Amino acid sequence: MKAYDLAIVGATGMVGQEIIKILERHRYPLSSIHLFASDRSAGRQVFVNHRQLEVREPTASSFEGIDIALFCAGAEVSRYFTPIAIQSGAVVVDNSAAFRLEPGNPLVVPEVNADDINSHKGVVANPCAITIQLVMAINPLHRVNPIKRVIVSSYQAVSGMGTAAMEELTGQTKLVLAGQSAVPHFYPHQIAFNLLPEIDVFLDSDYTKEEMRIIEETRKVMHLPELAIAATCVQVPVFIGNSMTVNVEFSHPMSPDEAQEILTRAPGVEVRDDPTVSLYPHPWSAVGLDTVLVGRIRRDLSHSNGLIMWVVTDNLRKGSALNAIQIVGEMVKRGKL
C-alpha cells in the first residue's frame, strides 16, 4: 500500500488541530506530515503521533513532494497557495469558501456525492459545516421521496469563527457573571448570554454570506440547482456543535417512522429520537462525535407532505476536519491522487 506525503495548511487553527487528532486516531498510511501556518504560529512545535513537528510558514517550494494538501487557513491563503500546490503535483482538499461554488471544482460530502471527486482538476472543496450536516440529514430521505422545499434555521457555535470568537465568548461570559459590561470586539454585539442573526457579512439580498452558502452549496452537493431552499443562520453562545431545525417538504407524504428508519440506515447519520426520555441531540452531546445526529423527527403540522427534524453535529469534526479527511480517503480509493 502506497504511503502519502501530507501537508496541512492552517495546522494550528481549530480545524487544523481537529484534523491532526483524527489522523492520530485512524493511522492513515502517511509517510510524512508537514504542518504550515501563518508567521504568528510558525516555529511552534506540535506533536503528531508522538513525533514532534515544527510548524512552518508556507512558501513557493513548500509543496514539492507533497501528495495531498489540506487547506484550512481561510479563503485568502487558499486562493494564493492552491495553484502553487497543484503545480507542485499535490492534490488540494480545501476547507475554505474559495473554490466551493466554482463550477469546475467538485464540492463533496462523501456520503452524498463521492462520485463528483472523479472529475476534480486538482482541488476538491469541503462544504461549510452547516451545509454538510443539512445534506447528510436530508439526502437519504430525498433518494426515497424527492424533496420540494427546505427551510432551515440554524443555531451555530462560535468555534466555526475560530479561536478569537471562542475567546470572546469566554471573556464576555466571565465579565457578565461578574456584573461588568462586555464590550464586543470580534462580534458586532455581545455574544455572551445573547445570540446574533448574523454570520459572515450581509449581501445585497439582505441574506448573509453564510445563509447563501448553505443555499447554494446544498444545491450543488445534491445536484438540485433549482431546489427551493431558504435559511436563517444564527450565532449562539455555544462553543462547539451546530444545531438546526429543518422543515422539509417532500413530493409525497412521509411518516416520521419511515424517515427514522431511512436515517437509521444512512451512513454517517445517527438517530437519537425518544421524547419519552428526553433523548434528542444537543450540541454538548455531539462534541467529538463523527456522526450527524438527528432527532425530533415529526410531522410538519403546516404541510401534509412535510416533516420537521432537529439536526446537530460537531462543526469541527464531520462539519469540517472529518469530511475533509473522508474526501482524501475517497480519492485514495478511487486512485484520484
Added chain:
Amino acid sequence: MKAYDLAIVGATGMVGQEIIKILERHRYPLSSIHLFASDRSAGRQVFVNHRQLEVREPTASSFEGIDIALFCAGAEVSRYFTPIAIQSGAVVVDNSAAFRLEPGNPLVVPEVNADDINSHKGVVANPCAITIQLVMAINPLHRVNPIKRVIVSSYQAVSGMGTAAMEELTGQTKLVLAGQSAVPHFYPHQIAFNLLPEIDVFLDSDYTKEEMRIIEETRKVMHLPELAIAATCVQVPVFIGNSMTVNVEFSHPMSPDEAQEILTRAPGVEVRDDPTVSLYPHPWSAVGLDTVLVGRIRRDLSHSNGLIMWVVTDNLRKGSALNAIQIVGEMVKRGKL
C-alpha cells in the same frame, strides 16, 4: 376617575416582579395593591412605589374587595384560586396556561384582538410569551395580505421557566468556565453553553406542550382556527429575551419594503432592520423594552409569496407582564371590570 383594588398572585416570581416594575412606572389609578405568593415567599416585604407591602399566602377570603386579580403563579394556582376570585367579584387576568384554550375564555393580545375582551366571563387569559411576539409581528401583515402558512423556530430565554432555570444557567456556566462538569437539575441536560429542543413536556404528537401552545394560541388569538402553522421551540443559554425566525407565506407576494412599512406603523412593534450597520434585534438589546422588535425582513427564497423575519422581545415584559397590564387597561377602557 375610579381607582381600583389590585391583587397580584405570584408577586415574588419573575413575572410578578416585572408587573410591579411596570405599575410603578406608569402610575395606574390603583387604590390598593395586594401581593400574594406561596408559603415560601409569604412574609416577605416588597416595596411598591416606596410603600412597603407584605406578601401573603392567598386564602379563600383574599379576594374580597379586589377588582382585578393578576395571576402569575402557574396553572395549578390559577385553577384553584380563579373561581374563588371571580366569586368574590374580581376579574382575573391569568398568565398561566390554565384557561388559554378554553373556548369560553378570551385569549388576548390587545393590539390584535382587544374586542375579544368584551365577552369575558370573569377571566381573560394572557397568551404565552412566544405566541405574543409572533402574533404582534404577523397580524399587521395578515390584515393586508392574508397569511396561508407560518413556520417558527424559536430561541427562548431561560427566564421563561422561572428563577430556578436562571440559577441553573448561572451556576452551570460558572462550573464549565472553571473546567468542572455541570450536573443538570432543573433541565434534563446541561443548559450552559448548550441548547435544548425541549420546552415543557412532550405530547403524543412528539411536539412539546410549548410548541402546541404557540400553534393553538396563535390560531385562537388571530381567529384563524385552520391556520397552517408549525413550530420548533428551543431553550437557549440566554437569560432574558425570546427570539424567533418566522417564515410566512402570504396569499400574494409581499415585498420586504412593504412589510417593513406596515410593521413600522404597527402599534407595539419596532422595526430594527439595517444590515449595513449590523442593526437587527437581539435578546440583550431587547431587555426592558415594551416593544416587539422585528428585523432581518427579507424574501423567503424558497417561496414566491414568502417572507422571513427575525422577531425578538423581552419575554417578561410584552411577553408576559406588560401584555397582562395592557389587558387590564383595555378592560378599564371598555368598562369590562
